[in-house]
Amino acid sequence: MSARETSADGKSAGTGHVVVIGGGIAGLAAAHRLLERGARVTVLEASDRVGGKLLPGEVAGVRVDLGAESLLARRPEAVGLAREVGLADRLQPPATASASLWTRGALRPMPKGHVMGVPGTAAALVGVLSDEGLARIERDADLPRTEVGDDVAVGEYVAARLGREVVDRLVEPLLGGVYAGDAYRISLRSAVPQLFEAARTHASLTEAVRAIQGRTAASPATGPVFMGIEGGIGTLPLAVAESVRARGGEIVTHTPVTGLRRTAEHGWRVTTADRALHADGVVVAVPARPAAELLRAEAPAAAAELAAVEYASMALITLAYRRSDAAALPEGSGFLVPPVDGRTIKASTFASRKWGWIDADPDLVVLRTSVGRYGETEILGRDDTGLVDVSRHDLREATGLAAEPVATRVTRWRDGLPQYPVGHHARVARIREHVAGLAGLAVCGAAYDGVGVPASIASAYAAVDQIHGDPRGVEQLTAHPVQSLHGGAGE
Numbered sequence: 477m478s479a480r481e482t483s484a485d486g487k488s489a490g491t492g493h494v495v496v497i498g499g500g501i502a503g504l505a506a507a508h509r510l511l512e513r514g515a516r517v518t519v520l521e522a523s524d525r526v527g528g529k530l531l532p533g534e535v536a537g538v539r540v541d542l543g544a545e546s547l548l549a550r551r552p553e554a555v556g557l558a559r560e561v562g563l564a565d566r567l568q569p570p571a572t573a574s575a576s577l578w579t580r581g582a583l584r585p586m587p588k589g590h591v592m593g594v595p596g597t598a599a600a601l602v603g604v605l606s607d608e609g610l611a612r613i614e615r616d617a618d619l620p621r622t623e624v625g626d627d628v629a630v631g632e633y634v635a636a637r638l639g640r641e642v643v644d645r646l647v648e649p650l651l652g653g654v655y656a657g658d659a660y661r662i663s664l665r666s667a668v669p670q671l672f673e674a675a676r677t678h679a680s681l682t683e684a685v686r687a688i689q690g691r692t693a694a695s696p697a698t699g700p701v702f703m704g705i706e707g708g709i710g711t712l713p714l715a716v717a718e719s720v721r722a723r724g725g726e727i728v729t730h731t732p733v734t735g736l737r738r739t740a741e742h743g744w745r746v747t748t749a750d751r752a753l754h755a756d757g758v759v760v761a762v763p764a765r766p767a768a769e770l771l772r773a774e775a776p777a778a779a780a781e782l783a784a785v786e787y788a789s790m791a792l793i794t795l796a797y798r799r800s801d802a803a804a805l806p807e808g809s810g811f812l813v814p815p816v817d818g819r820t821i822k823a824s825t826f827a828s829r830k831w832g833w834i835d836a837d838p839d840l841v842v843l844r845t846s847v848g849r850y851g852e853t854e855i856l857g858r859d860d861t862g863l864v865d866v867s868r869h870d871l872r873e874a875t876g877l878a879a880e881p882v883a884t885r886v887t888r889w890r891d892g893l894p895q896y897p898v899g900h901h902a903r904v905a906r907i908r909e910h911v912a913g914l915a916g917l918a919v920c921g922a923a924y925d926g927v928g929v930p931a932s933i934a935s936a937y938a939a940v941d942q943i944h945g946d947p948r949g950v951e952q953l954t955a956h957p958v959q960s961l962h963g964g965a966g967e
Contacts (some may be wrong), residue, residue, distance in 0.1 A: 491515055492756030494943060495746045497733050497770065500528025501929060502921040503761030504716040505557055505936035507725050510759075513944065517725040518753060520746070522732035522766075526717045529892060529922075530929070532710030536796035536883035538837050540827060540844075541708035543792070543889065544929060546570070548961055549703040551930035553937065554712075558705060561715040566707065569700035570830050576811040577604060578819070578874045579645055583811055589689070592668045592961070593647035594634055596685040605641050612639030613682070621679045627898045630667060631660035637681040649812035652822055654960050655927060656788035656893045657850045666896040666957050701961070706833045709929070736760075736770045743916050757916040757943040761936065763787070764894060764923040771911075771919075778910035778919075781903050785923050787891035789856055790848030793867045794827075794885045801879030802841040805829075810843075811874060820855060821845040821870045840882070845871065850895055860886040894923040905954050918942040918950070926958030934958055 491514045496503045499521030507517045519526075533542040547554040549569075558567055576583040589600035598605075598613035605613075616637050624633060630651060631643045648659045655662060665672040674684035705711055717727055735747035736758065744755040760767050764785035772779040810825040827842040828835045834842050845867040848856050858866070864884045872878045904924050911919055918939035922932050938949030 492743075493518070493754070494757040494759065495520060495744070495753055495755040496759045496761055497736070497746070498528075498761035498921070499523075499526035499713075499717070499727060499729065500761060500921065500932070501530055501713050501716070502528075502932040502936040503759065504713050504720060505553075505933040506759045506761055506920060506940055507720045507727075508557070508560070508716055508723075509937055509940045510943070511720060511723040511725050513940065515757070517720065518755075519720065519725065519727040520731045520733050520748065520753075521727065521729045522762075524729055526727065526729065527710060527713035529889065530710045530713050531887065532708045532714070533794075533885065533887070535794045535842060535885045536840055538796060538834060538840055538842055539707045540794055540834060540842060541710050542794065542885070542887040543710060545709060545825070545827075545831075546702045546704050547709055547712075548928050548930050549700050550697055551928075551934070551958065553933035554928075554930040555703055557716065557933055558703075558712055561712075561719045563705055563712065563715055566705050566711075567703050568706055568832055569703055570809060571832050571835065572807075572809050572829055573701070574808040576806070576808055577646070577649065578811045578813045579604065579817055583806055583874060586812070587646065590646065591671050591685050591688055592630075592959075593642065593650045594638070594668075594671060594681065594685055595642070596682050596689055601642065601646065604645055609639055609641030609645070613642065615639075616680045616682045619680065622675075622681075624664065624672060624675050627663050627665040627672075627901065629660055629898050630662050630664045631658070633664055633675070634681065635660075644816040645814050648816070649814045649822065652815065652849055653812060653846075655850075655895060656790045656822075656848060657895050661850070661895070661897050663896045663898045663900045666900040667959070669957050669959055704831050712929075733770060736774065738774055738914070755916075757918075759936075759939050759943065760917070760919045761921050761939070763891065763921065765891070767919060767921075767923070775910050775914060775917075778907045781907045781910070782923070784903070786850070786895045786897070788848065788850040788893045788895060789888070789890045790846055790892055791856060791863055791889065792844055792846050792887045793863050794842065794844045794887070795864070795867065795871075795881040796883040797841045797843070797877070797879055797881050799839055799841050802843075802877060804876055805841065805843075806875055813870075813874075815849065819870055819873075820866045821847055822849060824867075824871060824874070843871065843877075856888070860884075893927060896927075901954070901957065904957075908950055908954055912942075912947065912950075916943060924957075925953040926960045928958065928960035931958035931960055 531543040678684040768779040768782035809830040920935035920939040941949040
């Protein structure tokens with residue numbers, strides 16, 4: 477049965493009953509789009525809430541995000557979905573996009589004129605790199621061309637062309653803010669696809685960066701690069717869920733899926749602890765490891781590939797201070813921290829400076845820090861008090877803020893960020909090839925084509941197209957992943 481053919485009860489995979497497994501933003505976006513296409517939809521979520529890594533909360537009575545905090549607005553999917561579900565009047569750009577680097581013992585302005593930390597000229601990194609590091613960048617023009625082949629690690633390639641200091645002082649903290657990963661393992665093709673393509677056609681890396689910058693200058697984008705939502709982007713999945721229910725979709729929480737099998741009569745049988753659902757189509761919108769378990773029976777090759785996807789864990793520490801105690805806080809939206817400097821936190825966001833709805837509280841200033849990178853276990857093993865203490869220590873060292881916070885909150889994201897090592901794009905292509913052989917089945921989420929919110933939504937829309945028999949969206953995303961930019965300090 478192809479995705480356009482009908483099952484025994486006369487329903488097509490696209491317009492009959494579709495079960496979406498996973499109630500994160502990808503699953504909810506898929507459900508929303510499926511309902512628009514005329515399907516009957518059931519969303520099954522294992523946890524007690526929807527939203528996944530988008531989580532609204534509060535500290536000292538102030539509404540904040542306890543997960544991701546901004547949307548890349550230069551892609552249409554996230555802001556478009558927000559508008560579709562009634563949040564248009566709550567979309568707000570950051571009040572400031574001026575961030576810093578805490579490196580070499582001081583807060584230094586975040587350089588401009590780079591692509592994910594890779595400069596077009598040495599002058600772009602004056603003040604961040606040593607004289608030796610700047611001189612090493614200048615040698616790039618004289619080096620023989622480096623072939624990037626089918627893929628290469630960002631750190632390995634950039635260090636070979638420009639020196640390790642560029643990677644350690646700027647590329648690493650920027651990539652770490654997106655993936656909580658290791659720049660020397662992360663795929664250039666998947667994480668910075670525009671730079672990968674430019675590197676294939678230019679003799680030097682700085683020349684490739686200048687070419688990207690030239691194209692951008694010739695066709696400048698309008699509007700803000702990032703957007704937030706008043707009350708936090710954690711309100712987005714709640715609004716999408718409300719819209720899904722209003723359109724007749726069913727969302728069931730506390731319901732892990734225990735089995736997924738094809739049937740001759742109904743297309744797919746989805747089982748939980750206390751019910752069995754028959755579906756014409758299934759969208760698997762859960763992280764790689766649970767997806768592997770679900771696909772093991774019907775798509776063992778895809779399951780094996782998914783089981784090999786690694787994740788990084790992290791924690792966010794949100795702190796509220798009396799405004800009078802934080803009066804000397806530096807300007808800007810916060811700072812990033814290169815791992816090479818040996819600090820514990822990897823970033824801090826001055827949330828009250830960055831988002832107008834948080835700054836509206838006249839008595840409080842809210843900050844947050846993040847800890848945890850790929851392979852780190854000791855820091856995340858500390859209790860909440862220990863994470864607050866180390867955050868306060870580093871904040872004091874970086875900014876002089878020594879006051880006692882009036883409230884704190886620690887949010888742990890175990891296996892929160894999928895890693896995109898060298899060869900990730902090929903792995904995704906193989907997964908999609910295996911899944912494509914099973915009519916009425918599609919996968920989506922952050923494990924495939926980009927970790928940001930727009931990328932997750934784009935993969936959801938492509939999955940819906942595939943359920944309807946149109947593979948072009950999936951093919952496009954697999955060939956051209958969505959670059960997930962860093963939304964400022966502490967993203």
